[in-house]
Amino acid sequence: MITRTDRRPARGAAPGADGPGARGIDPWLLAAVPVVALAALVVAMLYTGSGAAPLAADPGALVRWGLPVAEVVHNCALVVVMGALLLALGVVPRTQGGVRRRTASGGRGDDEEPEHPLFTATLRLAAAASAVWTVAAVAVLVLSYSDVAGLPVGGDDTYTQQLLHYATDIPTGQAQATVVVVAAVVTTLVVGVRALLGLLVTFALACAALVAMALTGHAAGGDDHMGAVNSLGLHLLGVCLWTGGLAALAWLSPLLSARDAGTGTLPEGAGRGAGARRRVPIAAVVLRRFSAVAFGGFFLVLLSGVLNAAVRIGTWEQLVSPYGRLVLVKAALTLALGLAGLAHRRWLVPALEAGRLTVRRALWQLVLGELLVMGAVMGVAVALSRTAPPVPEQLAPDASPALILTWYELPPEPTAASWFTMWRVDPLWLAVCAFLAVVYLWAFVRVRRRGDSWSVLRTLSWLTGLGILFWITSGGVAVYGRVLFSAHMVEHMVLTMVVPIFLVLGAPVTVLLKALEPRQDGTRGPREWLLRLVHSTWGRIVTHPIFAAVNFAASIVVFYFTPLFHFTLHYHVGHVLMIVHFLFTGYMFMLVLIGIDPIPRRPTHMMRLILLLATMVYHAFVGVAIMGSDTLLQASWFGNMGRDWGRTAIEDQQFGGALMWSIGEFPTVVVAVVVAVMWAIEGSKENRRVDRAADRTDDAELKAYNEMMARLAERDDRPARR
Numbered sequence: 001m002i003t004r005t006d007r008r009p010a011r012g013a014a015p016g017a018d019g020p021g022a023r024g025i026d027p028w029l030l031a032a033v034p035v036v037a038l039a040a041l042v043v044a045m046l047y048t049g050s051g052a053a054p055l056a057a058d059p060g061a062l063v064r065w066g067l068p069v070a071e072v073v074h075n076c077a078l079v080v081v082m083g084a085l086l087l088a089l090g091v092v093p094r095t096q097g098g099v100r101r102r103t104a105s106g107g108r109g110d111d112e113e114p115e116h117p118l119f120t121a122t123l124r125l126a127a128a129a130s131a132v133w134t135v136a137a138v139a140v141l142v143l144s145y146s147d148v149a150g151l152p153v154g155g156d157d158t159y160t161q162q163l164l165h166y167a168t169d170i171p172t173g174q175a176q177a178t179v180v181v182v183a184a185v186v187t188t189l190v191v192g193v194r195a196l197l198g199l200l201v202t203f204a205l206a207c208a209a210l211v212a213m214a215l216t217g218h219a220a221g222g223d224d225h226m227g228a229v230n231s232l233g234l235h236l237l238g239v240c241l242w243t244g245g246l247a248a249l250a251w252l253s254p255l256l257s258a259r260d261a262g263t264g265t266l267p268e269g270a271g272r273g274a275g276a277r278r279r280v281p282i283a284a285v286v287l288r289r290f291s292a293v294a295f296g297g298f299f300l301v302l303l304s305g306v307l308n309a310a311v312r313i314g315t316w317e318q319l320v321s322p323y324g325r326l327v328l329v330k331a332a333l334t335l336a337l338g339l340a341g342l343a344h345r346r347w348l349v350p351a352l353e354a355g356r357l358t359v360r361r362a363l364w365q366l367v368l369g370e371l372l373v374m375g376a377v378m379g380v381a382v383a384l385s386r387t388a389p390p391v392p393e394q395l396a397p398d399a400s401p402a403l404i405l406t407w408y409e410l411p412p413e414p415t416a417a418s419w420f421t422m423w424r425v426d427p428l429w430l431a432v433c434a435f436l437a438v439v440y441l442w443a444f445v446r447v448r449r450r451g452d453s454w455s456v457l458r459t460l461s462w463l464t465g466l467g468i469l470f471w472i473t474s475g476g477v478a479v480y481g482r483v484l485f486s487a488h489m490v491e492h493m494v495l496t497m498v499v500p501i502f503l504v505l506g507a508p509v510t511v512l513l514k515a516l517e518p519r520q521d522g523t524r525g526p527r528e529w530l531l532r533l534v535h536s537t538w539g540r541i542v543t544h545p546i547f548a549a550v551n552f553a554a555s556i557v558v559f560y561f562t563p564l565f566h567f568t569l570h571y572h573v574g575h576v577l578m579i580v581h582f583l584f585t586g587y588m589f590m591l592v593l594i595g596i597d598p599i600p601r602r603p604t605h606m607m608r609l610i611l612l613l614a615t616m617v618y619h620a621f622v623g624v625a626i627m628g629s630d631t632l633l634q635a636s637w638f639g640n641m642g643r644d645w646g647r648t649a650i651e652d653q654q655f656g657g658a659l660m661w662s663i664g665e666f667p668t669v670v671v672a673v674v675v676a677v678m679w680a681i682e683g684s685k686e687n688r689r690v691d692r693a694a695d696r697t698d699d700a701e702l703k704a705y706n707e708m709m710a711r712l713a714e715r716d717d718r719p720a721r722r
Contacts (some may be wrong), residue, residue, distance in 0.1 A: 034076045036372050040379025041068055044326055044387075060152040067143040071382050074140050077133035078209060079378075081186065083244020084126035084251075085203040089196060090529065091245075091289045092118040092252070093282075093521050115194070117255055118282075123190060125251045130187040137180040141167060144176055175212040182209045196524055197532075210236045211573060226407070229572050230428035231307040238300025243374045245290050245297075256283040285521070291341075298338045300431065305334065307427045312389035323387050330380045337373055401642035406482045413645035414487075419476035428576065429473035433466045440508060443515035454511055462506025469499050473579060483641050485633065485649070489656035490663065492559075495579060496552070496586035497667040504590040505674075509534065509597035534598055543599040545592050549611045552589040553618045555581065560626075560633060569637050589615070594674045605679035612672055619664040626657025 088094075095113035145166040146153050153159075166173035182205060189202040214233035249256075309327045318324050402410035411422060440462050447454045472478060472494050480487035509530060516527035524532065533539055541547055559565060559578070568574035591597060593608045603611070630650065632639055638649045647655060 034072060034375065036375035036379065038069060038072055038379060040376040041072055041382050042379075044329075044380050044383030059146045059150050063143050063146045063152065067140065067147050068382050068385075070136055070139040070143055071385070072379060074133060074136035075378055075382065076375075077129045077136055078183075078206070079240050079244040080129035080247045081126050081133055081190070081244070082203065082206050082240035083246070084122050084129065084248040085190075085199060085206065086241055086245055086293065087248045087252075087286075087290070088119060088122045088126070088199055089203060090524050090526075091286055091293075092116065092122055093523050094119050094196065118252055118286075121252055121255060122248060123194075125248060126190045127187065130183060130190050134180065134183040134187050137176070137183045141173070141176045141180055145173065148172070172216050175216045178212045179209045182206065182212070207237070210240065215572065226424075226426060226572055226575070228308055228311040230426055230576075231304040231311075234300050234427060234431055235304035235308060238297040238304065239374075239378075242294050242297030242301060243378070245293055246370055246374070249286070249290065252286075256281075256286065289525075294341055296435075298334075298341055302331075302334055302338060304427055304431070305331065315390075318390035321390050323384065323389050326380055326384050326387065330377055330384070333373055333377045333380070337370055337377070340370055340373075401640055402483060405637060405641065408479075408482065410483060410642065411479050414476065414480055414484075419480075420471075422476040422479045423474060424479050425474045426478065429470060429579070433470045436508075437463060437466050440506065440511065443511045446515040447511060452514060454514070458506050458511075461502045462508060465499050465502030465506065468494065468502065469583070472499065483638075483643065484646070484656075485638050485653040486656035486659055489660050492556075492582055493660060493663040495582040496555075497664055499583065500586035500590040501594070501667060501671065503587060504595045504597075507596050513598075535600065540600045542588050543592060544601060545603040545607060545611060548585075548588045548592045549615055552585050553615045555585050556619065556622050560622075565634055566637075569634060590671065593671055594678065605675055605682070608675050609672060612668060612675065616664065616668040620661050623657045623659075623661030623664070626660065627654050629654070629657070 093116045096116050142153060142163065145163050148166070149162065151159065167177040168174065186202055186206050189198065189205070193199055193202060210233055213236060214229050309331075313319060313321075313324055313327065319328065400410060402408065408424070412418070414422075440459065444454055444459050472491055477487055477491045477494070481491040482488075512530060513527060516525070516530075518527055519525045542551075559568075559581075564574075568578040591599060592603065593612060632650050632653060635649070638653070641649075646652065
């Protein structure tokens with residue numbers, strides 16, 4: 001538990017606590033970050049010449065230089081908002097007492113502990129930064145229109161009408177207007193919301209702004225459209241979590257380094273699974289928790305940056321272009337930050353926990369230095385967005401139909417080998433699969449080292465499911481799924497019926513609950529959030545057997561025979577949501593049928609077989625209907641692909657219906673066998689339990705039953721004898 005002490009020196013104070021009057025980083029020093037970012041921006045734009053007046057349609061110096069400045073302020077504010085929300089959600093304590101009191105009915109009691117000063121200060125920072133973010137987002141929208149139109153900022157009716165048209169009808173303007181709306185809503189929520197679940201929703205809403213920003217960057221018009229957009233989205237997320245968290249820590253440093261900041265506990269040998277706990281300054285607890293987030297953020301930033309730059313730079317010679325040199329500068333600064341973060345994680349934080357370093361000095365070394373370098377990185381990043389990359393971003397006049405529709409050239413006619421040799425790696429799903437694999441393996445090793453057992457077969461099942469998921473999203477199925485209805489159907493069926501079987505049998509929730517240590521200070525760490533999700537109202541709904549079965553079956557008709565199919569084909573966000581939805585619906589259905597992870601309600605084995613049979617029949621019916629249909633679904637897409645090989649579009653669609661029917665049969669049989677085996681195992685366990693109980697009581701229950709039946713028989717015989 002994290003406790004607060006009075007202002008007098010207390011006995012047994014935590015090692016490393018600062019003396020009276022100790023101060024952290026002055027909050028006004030945070031202003032140095034945007035100053036450094038703006039300085040780096042100016043230098044980079046002067047170097048590349050991106051701030052020079054164009055030959056035609058010059059909007060003026062105010063727009064040419066004001067837009068990148070507004071983008072720097074916008075990005076800095078967004079980063080701080082997300083970093084502060086992250087700290088409030090699971091890093092700093094919410095209440096001074098550590099544990100929130102609740103009434104018998106489950107609601108918050110009147111005597112609830114007051115908010116912890118760290119929590120209050122964190123949300124104040126988020127509120128101020130979100131207000132700045134909103135104003136900067138409006139400025140970016142207005143200046144972007146002037147930049148595109150080649151007009152200076154004006155206030156007449158014509159300018160206003162054209163600006164409104166840009167914000168409502170042009171994709172780039174729509175995305176920027178979306179960011180404005182999201183920023184305004186986040187500002188309102190941050191001011192009024194204090195519940196952790198509400199703050200989680202606010203954080204998720206802020207992430208929607210990252211999606212809009214990814215869709216309007218250089219990635220939106222590059223050769224590898226989907227890969228570039230996904231890598232840019234991951235890049236922005238990593239920057240927000242890493243840099244924003246550091247900015248929030250700098251803001252909290254006066255409270256963290258104060259004498260009465262309080263203490264917290266960490267496991268002895270944190271990170272090595274020891275059982276005993278030790279008391280350390282609260283700053284050490286906060287830094288230890290944030291260091292794990294920063295570690296993940298660094299890898300997201302570095303790897304996604306490399307992938308995104310590879311799309312923008314086509315040859316090694318283009319690295320010496322102005323754009324390529326800025327990329328190298330940004331990469332060097334990012335690597336330097338990663339090395340500094342590694343040094344801090346390995347030496348600085350342990351020194352603080354052991355009392356060899358004061359809180360104030362640790363905060364100065366950990367936070368301020370990295371923030372200034374990150375400010376320079378953000379300035380260079382904005383300059384990159386204003387600099388034309390070596391690879392052209394516009395489609396050629398003679399672009400093929402497939403390139404116009406899918407952003408990729410038409411692949412060659414598929415062969416048996418090409419389904420496994422053709423790859424177009426999607427950075428988003430590569431990151432998701434890698435993250436889930438690393439987390440599961442970490443939990444597996446931690447549980448086994450502690451002496452507990454965990455099945456190797458379940459681990460292999462989880463890794464197999466992730467491997468199939470990566471192949472489906474980045475391999476030959478993903479490549480041909482953009483041009484062939486049949487391949488799209490294979491992608492759908494494997495996502496919803498094959499991958500979930502392996503993932504559910506891996507029982508990820510159970511192994512994570514075994515491996516993660518519960519928090520001792522009332523904050524919600526990964527384990528607490530996982531349990532909150534499992535037992536939430538939302539969790540009870542999506543895991544209800546009837547809901548899971550209906551959602552699993554009805555999604556096919558809703559998807560293929562409504563405008564949703566068009567949305568997923570033509571829009572990148574729709575394609576990602578399609579994969580998430582199919583994977584989620586399949587996982588929930590298989591969790592209800594064959595999972596061992598905790599859920600609020602699990603049906604009987606007989607009910608599971610009935611649900612499985614009903615969905616199998618429904619899938620077969622839809623597959624047969626597609627096989628016999630002469631109407632081409634999404635003819636504007638599959639009918640205009642320009643293929644000169646393979647079946648016609650309608651024949652391929654009918655073949656896809658046959659695949660839907662056939663592919664669904666084998667997983668259904670496998671699941672039915674698993675349910676039957678689980679039923680038999682459970683029956684065997686129940687029989688053994690009854691036998692053990694009979695041995696302990698010398699068949700007392702059976703004897704009592706026989707005696708009761710004998711008495712009843714004797715009572716029935718008395719009238720006959722009379």
